[in-house]
Amino acid sequence: MRNLLEVQNLEKQFSSQKAVDNISFSLEEGSIFGLLGPNGAGKTTLIRMITGIFYPDSGSIQFDGRPFSAENDIINIGYMPEERGLYKKMKIGEHALYLAQLKGLSRSDAMKAVKEWFEKLEMQSWWNKKVEDLSKGMSQKLQFVTTVLHRPKLIILDEPFSGLDPVNANLIKDEIYDLAKTGSTIIFSTHRMEQVEEICDHIILVNKGQKILDGTVNNIKQEFKENIFKVGVNTTAQNLMTPDFTVIKHNPDNLLLKLTEGVSNNDVLKFFINQGLSINSFNEVLPSLNQIFIKLVNDTPQARQFTA
Numbered sequence: 001m002r003n004l005l006e007v008q009n010l011e012k013q014f015s016s017q018k019a020v021d022n023i024s025f026s027l028e029e030g031s032i033f034g035l036l037g038p039n040g041a042g043k044t045t046l047i048r049m050i051t052g053i054f055y056p057d058s059g060s061i062q063f064d065g066r067p068f069s070a071e072n073d074i075i076n077i078g079y080m081p082e083e084r085g086l087y088k089k090m091k092i093g094e095h096a097l098y099l100a101q102l103k104g105l106s107r108s109d110a111m112k113a114v115k116e117w118f119e120k121l122e123m124q125s126w127w128n129k130k131v132e133d134l135s136k137g138m139s140q141k142l143q144f145v146t147t148v149l150h151r152p153k154l155i156i157l158d159e160p161f162s163g164l165d166p167v168n169a170n171l172i173k174d175e176i177y178d179l180a181k182t183g184s185t186i187i188f189s190t191h192r193m194e195q196v197e198e199i200c201d202h203i204i205l206v207n208k209g210q211k212i213l214d215g216t217v218n219n220i221k222q223e224f225k226e227n228i229f230k231v232g233v234n235t236t237a238q239n240l241m242t243p244d245f246t247v248i249k250h251n252p253d254n255l256l257l258k259l260t261e262g263v264s265n266n267d268v269l270k271f272f273i274n275q276g277l278s279i280n281s282f283n284e285v286l287p288s289l290n291q292i293f294i295k296l297v298n299d300t301p302q303a304r305q306f307t308a
């Protein structure tokens with residue numbers, strides 16, 4: 001797979017603070033990429049450079065095999081920012097048509113695309129309602145549709161599920177998978193780790209302007225794993241005296257164990273078998289992205305301070 005986007009050594013400074021400090025990463029075409037980081041980390045600033053809203057102080061951006069040019073490439077990028085702007089007095093159908101035409105679709109193509117998306121997301125009955133009459137979740141759906149309906153090569157979604165109920169969040173999630181399957185590349189910016197684990201192929205974690213983690217969700221979890229296993233077995237504490245592991249938690253029908261360095265899974269299994277116990281399950285427990293995020297971010301001083 002080729003890269004749709006390659007960002008090299010990007011820097012952006014605001015007064016005395018580096019909002020983005022020497023960040024590089026690349027994005028494979030058709031992938032779903034998670035841009036993560038605590039408040040003030042520099043995510044929005046990074047996105048604003050990728051979408052041509054800000055010029056970087058230094059570094060380079062390659063888009064679709066060429067140096068990024070806001071003028072030419074913006075039509076190929078759909079950006080749904082966290083702070084969203086819609087014209088409140090406009091009718092919803094007209095609004096979607098208007099935005100689709102701004103993105104370069106002819107009136108008839110725009111009409112076709114809007115109808116198709118309104119149908120997919122069960123929004124047909126909204127056509128003649130006014131934007132100001134939409135609930136938060138409904139306007140979120142409208143924003144999503146207007147971001148993706150011209151099928152841009154790169155789609156950037158900032159907290160796309162905020163305000164959505166679980167049914168609508170699932171609808172949007174399925175559409176995100178579909179868009180990626182049909183060739184769009186997605187950047188997904190969020191603090192919600194459980195969504196990232198489920199959706200993203202690749203993530204980077206940014207903290208205080210710097211990239212502190214870059215990899216696939218699975219590789220990152222492997223890198224941070226701590227030799228913890230869950231064993232489905234029914235036993236009493238007296239049976240568990242061994243140098244092979246320590247018991248982290250003793251539940252009624254399972255144990256959470258931390259294996260001693262150098263001890264293999266088979267050693268542990270043998271230990272239980274030798275005790276005549278029957279084992280119902282045996283699984284490695286990988287850390288959640290949330291645990292990894294908190295560990296890494298807590299290892300550096302918390303949120304940034306403003307400098308005078």
Ligand SMILES: Nc1ncnc2c1ncn2[C@@H]1O[C@H](COP(=O)(O)OP(=O)(O)OP(=O)(O)O)[C@@H](O)[C@H]1O
Pocket residue numbers: 014015017018019037038039040041042043044045046304
């Ligand atoms: N236009 C600006 N002028 C001055 N400082 C700015 C500007 N935009 C952002 N910053 C500063 O740059 C840093 C990064 O901000 P940014 O908005 O990129 O973070 P973020 O990761 O998107 O945060 P959040 O998750 O809270 O939206 C912050 O310290 C912020 O105060």
